[in-house]
Amino acid sequence: MEDRVVITGMGIVSAIGVDVESFWESLHSGFSGIKNVEQLRLNKIKSKIGGQISYFQTAFESIRAEGWDDRGLQLSLFALKQALQQAKVEDADIPFDRIGVVVGTCSGGIFSGQKWVEECNQLGPSKANPQYLKMYDYNTVANMVSYVTGARGPVLTISTACAASNNAIGLASDLIRSNKVDMVIVGGFDALSETVYNGFNSVDALDTTPCKPYSADRRGLSLGEGAGFLILERMDRAQQRNVNIYAEILGYGLAADGYHPTAPHPEGEGAARAISFALKDAGIAPKEVDYINGHGTGTLLNDVAETKGIIKALGEHAYQIPINSIKAMTGHTLGASGTIEGISTILAINKKFIPPTIRLQSPDPSLTLDYTANVGRKVEKLDIALSNSFAFGGNNAVVAYGSPHLTSRYGIKRKEKVVITGMGLVTPAGIGKEPFFNALISGETILSVIDDAQKRRSNLLNTVHINGDKVKSRFDRKEIRRLDDVGVYSLLSVKEAIEDAGLLIDDLNRERIGVISSHSFSMVEHFSEMFKFTIEDKYRLKPSVFPNSVHNGVAGVIATHLQVLGPSSTMVSGESSSAAAIIHAYELLQKGAADVILCVGADVVNEEVSQTLYAMGIVSNELPRPFDRKRNGALYSEAAVTLVLETESHALARGACILARIHDYAAKSDGTLPWNLSSEGDALVKSMQEVLKSVEQVPDCIWTDASGSITKDFAEAKAISKVFKRNELPYLVAVKAIFGETWAASTNLNIAAALLAMERQVIPGIPNFDEVDSMLNIEPRSQSIGAKTEWALVNSINQSGNSFSFLLGPSI
Secondary structure, eight states: OOOOEEEEEEEEEBTTBSSHHHHHHHHHHTOOOOEEOOSSOOTTOSOOEEBOOOOOOOSSHHHHHTTOOOHHHHHHHHHHHHHHHHHTGGGOOOOGGGEEEEEEESSSSHHHHHHHHHHHHHHOTTTSOHHHHHHHSTTHHHHHHHHHHOOOSOEEEEOOGGGHHHHHHHHHHHHHHTTSOSEEEEEEEEOOOHHHHHHHHHTTOBOSSOOOTTBTTOOOBOBBOEEEEEEEEEHHHHHHHTOOOOEEEEEEEEEEOOSOSSSOOTTOHHHHHHHHHHHHHHTOOGGGOOEEEOOOOOOHHHHHHHHHHHHHHHGGGGGGSBEEOTHHHHOBOGGGHHHHHHHHHHHHHHHTEEOOBTTOOSBOTTOOSBOOBSSOEEOSOOOEEEEEEEOTTSEEEEEEEEOTTOSSOOOOOOOOOEEEEEEEEEETTEESHHHHHHHHTSSSOGGGTSOGGGEEEETTEEEEOOOHHHHHTTSOGGGGTTOOHHHHHHHHHHHHHHHHHTOOOOTTTGGGEEEEEEOSSTTHHHHHHHHHHHHOTTOOOOTTHHHHHSTTHHHHHHHHHHTOOSOEEEEOOGGGHHHHHHHHHHHHHHTTSOSEEEEEEEEOOOHHHHHHHHHHTSBOSSOOOTTBTTOOOBOBOOEEEEEEEEEHHHHHHTTOOOOEEEEEEEEEEOOOSTTOOOTTOHHHHHHHHHHHHHHTOOOSEEEOOOOSOHHHHHHHHHHHHHHSOGGGOOEEEOTHHHHOBOGGGHHHHHHHHHHHHHHHTEEOOOTTOOSBOTTOOOOOOSSOEEOOOOOEEEEEEOTTOEEEEEEEEOOO
């Protein structure tokens, strides 16, 4: 199987160019797009400049006409259209379910999120326009890309702040190399907004004049906005299609700082590890690197840390490599920076020209590398380049690009088996496996068995909560002083999982242990608080709010507390977020990029979100009734669940107890409008069929995603009836009947339940189940039974029709 991954299309919109040609002309000449920002309420912000896009045309006009008008979404569609045309995707003879989408973003549809917050304040959350919440959803752009292109493979969203789209490029290349897809549409986007300015202003990170990366007189960053999209595909496919190949993805590296929520490691340790991991993944030596597109934000600490990291990773050769930062021209485009700067890197390789780092007028004696000051340069050789992205939360992502004329792929092939060796659970039932298992087999929904003190009522809406006081009592107060609830719950679930796995973390293995977290709406509370600084005159924004407002903050907290310094990422895919996290972890482990990955799924109830979802008919105020004819929606709940994923070879070497092997996974999508899953269940049919075909094993039990949702339960039941004959139907379990809709935690929760059932030889029933919907050709059971179960099929579906299936079984 050909596993070289190449780029065949690029599209961009930025402050210095709204297509690839104009973007390159600006880079070549050193033109800056940083200017006074218009139409934003920045009267309380010290810096009122940024890389704002003055004008761009609407792409896919019908999408905007249907009310999908968020600025970040529109920027994305504009860049996407260019990339599709350049790669001639419309003419590609590739099955739609072999085309995936991976998008990176820092702040999602933040313009729409701000409108939703304002309407919540003015009208109440139950009357706020739900379209704003849908567009704010971080996963919406990826699903809209799926809709307009027909891509029906994996649809995934990464939110690792400023490292997001570099991370997305890397994951996309993994999906192609592991033969899950033939093509991936990769994008990054972020729009300027008051909330983003408020956050960076609160930590004093903004310069009042245009930023000056690597210069002695630098004083902070300048924000920017934009979107960049790339078409990645297998090289042999691209050659067969006779399309232009602009560059090759040689490899990538992820690493955690494990140091501070907003400041980089002062010695650039995380940056150095990410660079070294990228080189190892690509199989290239430091001396082969010809050029580095630097992160170069213009902040005092970041530029020093990056310089030290480059020197640490590349040694003496670092002094021979030209480096530049284009952020002095574009501004810091946050989640879009990886793809935008990736396009800059690809163009530099093709043109053999390195754009300048403008405004570098005062060389800093502590920064000793070649930063291509003020004037760009033509070079004779530019075959291999690195593009750096480093983020708040301590996420570091580096992509290695190669010239399209390289004659052989550099990467090292390796395929590890992936197993699960531990779990940690923090749920409304309590802390640990036993309270969880007891609730699982109790025959009752957790709403009826938890203490009254744990149940809150908000405008008559039932929501189920974790006992926060009990969780926090497990920590020293200083240890969690600045953490929010989702951070505290996640940290405890990780500690529980590490203990369950018998995993010892020390200096010998901490760089081989990673963290991938997943979340959905938990950060809305902090986003709302940051926006208050704009809409409330006397409101004072504390600096501690900003780190908690980014999704990747939780993974950063875990890495810092436990000093696990391997790959780190954060997935945001609604109710399937932890399913997406497992996929990312699986791909990293399979290729040997880590030995262990702590896979965290966590969400807490947000009352404003719950009321809007209730008004939309997605969550209910009644007991959940999965597959039942009386079902009326899901019950909104919360949980934090960590699974310890590990390579089988590492688990065996340390004598770990293997709970199950993940034999394979599959991910497909409906290709419908966001938040509009198909009732036919076809994406889930394909994901189940693909994962079962890979092993040719019939599962004993299907751990369904059923929650009482009218549409999702119908779609899943229809899919199951298409895949399995009625007289051969495995047992069906609906964990959400017991624990409610825990959003990002739900797939991890489902897998934890499956693992315990396999260990203890029991299959839980579905409580509160009365009579199956006559439209559903399935047979759920209401009572738990003792039964041997070795093979489990675990499903996950979100509101936008992204479907995931995992096959768990013995390690054979």
